[in-house]
Amino acid sequence: MIARDWFSEQQQDLWPGQAFSLKVIKFVHEEKSKYQNIKILETETYGTCLVLDGIIQCTTRDEFSYQEMISFIPLNSHPNPTKVLIVGGGDGGVAREVAKHPLVKEIHQVEIDKRVVELSKKYLPNMACGFYDPKLQLTIGDGLDYMRKHEKEFDVIITDSSDPIGPARSLFEENYYKLMSNALRPGGVVCSQGGSYWLEAGYVKDTINSCRKHFRSVAYAHTSVPSYPCGHIGFIIGCVDFTRDFKSPITNFSDKELDDMNVKYYSSSIHSAAFALPRWVEKCFK
Known part of the structure; x- marks a missing residue:
């Protein structure tokens, strides 16, 4: 209002x-x-x-903290993320960040609402610039339908969704994690917007448990975004391998590389710190 x-x-x-x-x-x-x-x-x-x-x-003041973390944490948790799928992300911010990664060769994005894309291009050009990267192929459509038709194709799948109401509701359910696992290549990684433990830790735990049914390694990371409820948002990250240690990035960028990529929030130390949780949250998510 x-x-x-x-x-x-x-x-x-x-x-x-x-x-x-x-x-x-x-x-x-x-x-x-x-x-x-x-x-x-x-x-x-x-x-x-x-x-x-x-x-x-x-x-435009704080979007980079979310876009960088939801992108670089899963990308740097994979040894060779050449082919990436983005589900949602109609503002273009995640595409902008994923395209910066030097190992990424192909980006496929599926966004259900073409008007969000069109309006972002007009009013949010610093984010929507991601749509113009030559690595990107954009499809307007339903992410679930898209993944049903693309099995074992992607190294990383990033779900940049709105909250679990309206058109994004299905992106938080167990069946969605099953579809993502089927769409991954061996060793693949997924990362989804996972909500804030300050708002509803029980709901976040339920989503984590849905991920655990289809991924052998699962973790929750978080970042600070002042304009989000509680100034906080989390990500649920999964890998089909038992041994993946999300806390230790596989790719570590130097300060110069981060500067050259215009990365403002993410770093290797921030990557590791994002997985440190308050004691009560650790107990809740076990």
């Missing part, structure tokens, strides 16, 4: 009793696509903001 020049996120069962708010300079765009309500706002302190169904998806 917008009142007195402030936008407040729509109340959700996923985070009861709280709502993040941003002061709005300009109401840029709003429409109802086939799948969801889309808003673009220009805010006073967080820059341009994309809102889907009343929930903030990204802002």
Whole structure:
């Protein structure tokens, strides 16, 4: 909702009793696509903001912390991530980061809502630049249907979804993890937006358990994103191998390499630290 020049996120069962708010300079765009309500706002302190169904998806101030971590953690947990699938990610931010990795040769992306892509190209060019990389092939369609037709093809699958409501609901269910495992090559890695333990640790645990039914190594990493509920978001990472140690990146970039790639948040030390969890969370997720 917008009142007195402030936008407040729509109340959700996923985070009861709280709502993040941003002061709005300009109401840029709003429409109802086939799948969801889309808003673009220009805010006073967080820059341009994309809102889907009343929930903030990204802002130009802090988007890089999410995009870099959901991309580089799984990419650097694989010895040779040449072929990558992105499910969702209609703002282009994950494609932008994945394309930076020197070992990646092919990027295939499936986004269900073409209007999110089109509006991101218009209003979020610093993120949507990922769509113009020559490594990328974009398909507008359903990610589940796509994976059913592409078995044992990918080294890494990254799911950049909105929250488990609306069109993204199926991307948090056990069947989705089964489809991802079937779409991976031997030694493949998956990484999905996994929610925040501060909001609903039990729900995150259920999603982790769904992943464990189809992947032998499973872990939860997290990062700081100030414009997300609680300023925090996590990722569920899985590998078909028993022995994969997610905490220790296989590829380690130098500071110069990170600077050359314009990486602002991710580093090898941040990679390892992302898997350190509070004691109560470790107990919950066992």
